[in-house]
Amino acid sequence: MRINDPAVLAEVHEAFAHYEKSLMDNDIEALNALFWNSPLVIRFGPGQNLYGIEAIAAFRTARVGGSPRRLLFNTVITSFGRDFATANTEFQREGADAPGRQSQSWVRLAEGWRIAAAHVSLLGVGN
């Protein structure tokens, strides 16, 4: 299995960037389309644990104004073989002091690259 095959990495980078742009534009349709359309998809957010695409879509619709504006840094995307990649990034939200973290598991399905699982949290107190 090849790790970080350049062609695969390029595809995932593009999908990742597309997700980020959709998030900043609060393009709810695009955001929902980039998540795996399944009851098995998971998104743990800073304030909520969401199971299944319906719960995630409902969350998007309910979030007035969408995600706060943010800058990404220390982004690391790693691909494994042709069909799987992890994407981890730190981010700095407008108006926040603590940085945040976003982890995504991307899978190449028949319909294209989709997020199968995601976790977003802010860096806080802990060991």
Added chain:
Amino acid sequence: MSDEDLDLLIAGLAVATGLPLDPAHRAGVAANFGRLLAQADLVMAVPLPPETEPAPIFRP
């Protein structure tokens, strides 16, 4: 200086300086060189006493 003389001058200086001039640039170069000559007239007209050294001083 007539336009013809100016063109000849520029062509000669370009050869001496080893600076090939693209024909497409010649008109722009002539216009700018003409402006430089006009500014040079102003500079050359200043009567300078012999004690007036150049502004930059070399300190080894």
Added chain:
Amino acid sequence: MSLPDAPMGAAAIAGAVRSRTVTATRVATDALLRIEARNEALNTYTSVLAERALAEAHAVDAAMADGTNPGALAGVPYGVKSLFDVAGLCTRAGSIINGDLPPARQDAVLIRRMARHGAVLLGTQTMDEYAYGFTTENAHDGTTRNPHDASRVAGGSSGGSAASVAAGLGAVALASDTNGSIRVPASFCGVFGLKPTYGRLPRTGAFPFVFDLDHVGPLARTAEDLALVYDALQGADASDPACALRAVEPALPPLAKFPSGLRVGVLDGWFRDKANDDARAAVGQVADALGARALASLPGAEAARASAFLITAAQGANLHLANLRARASDFDPATRDRLLAGALLPAAFVLQAQRVRRWFSEQAAEVFRSFDILLAPATPCTATRIGQETLALDGVSYPVRPSLGLLTQPLSCIGLPIVCVPVCRAGALPIGVQIIAPPWREALALQVAAHLERIGAVRAASVA
């Protein structure tokens, strides 16, 4: 704490970070997001260095948490004209030709000094190619827009730097001035600019233009910010052969003092003739605020300007000669033919020009026996329109681009320290006035600027 909508100055930001009122990370994030929102419309940044900026901001916050002194510019976000070396980046200086050079191995000296004082670098800013212009209309990178009127130029060659400061995309900026490239955009964008004495600040790691005339200096929204940054930048550096080996002369501590009995003169002759009504009115306003009635005559300004014009053409061309021979078409058309012509200039003219500089310097020294400070407009007019070809002065038509520097060029020719202060009038575009001091008296020029700002005679123009 939420950050105010009006852009915060450097002194205010450093104070807020050092007193733990706000984190450097918050300030940097805010600045980077502002750039993201506005850069496409204004075109002031060529490269935005978000990761580096956040890393520098985090380091400042870590120092604050540690109890280590983060520096006098703690958390201050700033940009630099894209002729300054930034480690890992190619120093393009507004060109495409420089794109073939290897990336800079280390930051320019002035950037290292900013970093040492805790400032946070946001990115590199637009300029005229190789600094040879007064409008920042760059064939490769596009035109930088005046934040007060998008149909007008920001001035040049440090247009990106002045426009950034005016629009709050960074609290301060570092730029360069050879014939007016800090003062012209400061005037057009309504911000403060400092061109120090020639040889005061080291140019190490700044891509050159004209060795005999290049200066580097800061732009800011207040006189205090200029002084704060200027002090952080001061100090000799032997790697710049033109840098004078002078001790640091801090300008911030005495800034609030205004010397009594100051002899202020308004330059007449050339400095009045090459100015339109707006420019003359602006100088008049500043003169009135200082109680200055006297006119000062400085003979030879036209010849001095001509000298700077010739030296610029000759030295600029010599620097770029190899590329002019090999790839002339890769230059911006606006700079190419000027450089080609300069490469052919007979020696007699350039050598005489260097002696005229010495002569004119002596004329200025004579005037400074009778005056402590001289005043002149920074530009003949307010910001011109993008693509404007001519401007009218006293009924005579001048080509816009070379003429914007008519009032700055004679003075930078002899390296006098100058603070450009912004004069704002209701319903009109801002315009700058030059506060001109004798060599090495930057602190005095800054005191005058600070005084004018305190009494409300000058202020950075607000951007809608």
